[in-house]
Amino acid sequence: MxxxxxxxxxxxxxxxxxxxxxxxxxxxxxxxxxxxxxxxxxxxGGAGRLKLTVRGQALDSVAADIGGDVRGEVRDTHLVLSIPATEEAHVREWLASHRPDLRIIGAGERIELYKEVxxxxxxxxxxxxxxxxxxxxxxxxxxxxxxxxxxxxxxxxxxxxxxxxxxxxxxxxxxxxxxxxxxxxxxxxxxxxxxxxxxxxxxxxxxxxxxxxxxxxxxxxxxxxxxxxxxxxxxxxxxxxxxxxxxxxxxxxxxxxxxxxxxxxxxxxxxxxxxxxxxxxxxxxxxxxxx
Incomplete structure (x- = not known):
């Protein structure tokens, strides 16, 4: 139920x-x-940009660590990254390589997704x-x-x-x-x-x-x-x-x-x-x- x-x-x-x-x-x-x-x-949403909703801990420095035109907003255990659409593959590869503890749970031009116990x-x-x-x-x-x-x-x-x-x-x-x-x-x-x-x-x-x-x-x-x-x-x-x-x-x-x-x-x-x-x-x- x-x-x-x-x-x-x-x-x-x-x-x-x-x-x-x-x-x-x-x-x-x-x-x-x-x-x-x-x-x-x-x-x-922004023209030519995508949002990635990321879940995990120690999120404050992630956007700066990725570098470039990446912006981030932390909401509790989630982080919404705003990235150039052309950089999606690069950002995903960076997260997989440098922060494998984080999980991307939503992506798109307008969607933000949040969930917790x-x-x-x-x-x-x-x-x-x-x-x-x-x-x-x-x-x-x-x-x-x-x-x-x-x-x-x-x-x-x-x-x-x-x-x-x-x-x-x-x-x-x-x-x-x-x-x-x-x-x-x-x-x-x-x-x-x-x-x-x-x-x-x-x-x-x-x-x-x-x-x-x-x-x-x-x-x-x-x-x-x-x-x-x-x-x-x-x-x-x-x-x-x-x-x-x-x-x-x-x-x-x-x-x-x-x-x-x-x-x-x-x-x-x-x-x-x-x-x-x-x-x-x-x-x-x-x-x-x-x-």
Whole structure:
């Protein structure tokens, strides 16, 4: 049992409030996942630059040690590096060679990804989620029922540029999928089945599929029960398996689209009393993208 939240803003005037709204939603899902939490926020990006979210310790000097036009912002146990897009391979090689203790957990033009062990409210506070702005974000509260309580096991998982996924459920064929995906260049850092789902979508997108068709294909290729909320640079998607035994509720207004594992995660959103509230249908792909 885990909790999922997501918020996609249609109204740019709400962008400064994205973090505070998402933080409230995440904390409300504590009862569904008190052992660890994480979130991804799609904020501003710079022309010709990429962000790498790095997790580890002793982060203060990393940007200066890499040198060149590399900037860094430390948030607790995470570091967001802003680098020239042309230097991505060099920076990754430097980190692997000089700081193998650090782990890159997210990369892209706009995505920043944070996760840790602890109560959702504490995790959000440690990384300053309440003060973050952006166009959309997703979050997850974890109750580890099949693996240890570790930061590695916390969601979201990101296996492609500006892509991330949170998952409530369990996949039964993730090992065979992993064996299929690894020779195709999809790398995995954990044994979590949710990371395999993220990797599957990354592979489909690299092969030229749209997000909608990739998710549609996953209904036949992924075996198990699942609710996915996916973030990309331009949008936000939701998919439930054909059985849909995991709870899910959505709300849509002229200002936003929101997802919660339970309705109580949505009650603090502005104008919720006038929202179209609905349960996403089984095996139906929902996608919203920025204009």
């Amino acid at each position: 885990c909790g999922i939240v997501g918020l996609f803003l249609k109204d740019s005037s709400l962008e400064p409030q994205l973090g505070s709204l998402l933080a409230d939603m995440l904390e409300t899902m504590t009862g569904r996942g008190p052992d660890s939490a994480g979130f991804a926020v799609y904020g501003s 602890g109560l959702p409210a504490d995790v959000a506070r440690r990384f300053g989620l309440e003060k973050m702005s952006g166009t959309h974000g997703i979050g997850h509260t974890r109750m580890a029922t099949e693996s240890a309580v570790t930061t590695d096991g916390a969601h979201p998982f990101s296996t492609g540029a500006d892509q991330c996924l949170v998952h409530n459920g369990s996949l039964s064929n993730h090992r065979s999928l992993r064996r299929m995906l690894e020779p195709k260049g999809i790398a995995f850092a954990t044994d979590n089945d949710s990371e395999v789902a993220a990797g599957y979508l990354s592979w489909k997108l690299q092969e030229g599929a749209t997000l909608a068709t990739a998710l549609q294909d996953s209904l036949s290729d992924l075996d198990g029960f699942f609710t996915f909320v996916i973030g990309t640079e331009s949008g936000f998607a939701v998919l439930r398996d054909p059985i849909s035994c995991k709870p899910a509720v959505m709300a849509e207004t002229d200002q936003y689209v929101a997802f919660g594992s339970e309705y109580r995660a949505l009650v603090g959103l502005p104008g919720i009393e006038k929202a179209r509230v609905f349960e996403p249908e089984p095996a139906r792909v929902y996608v919203w993208e920025r204009n």
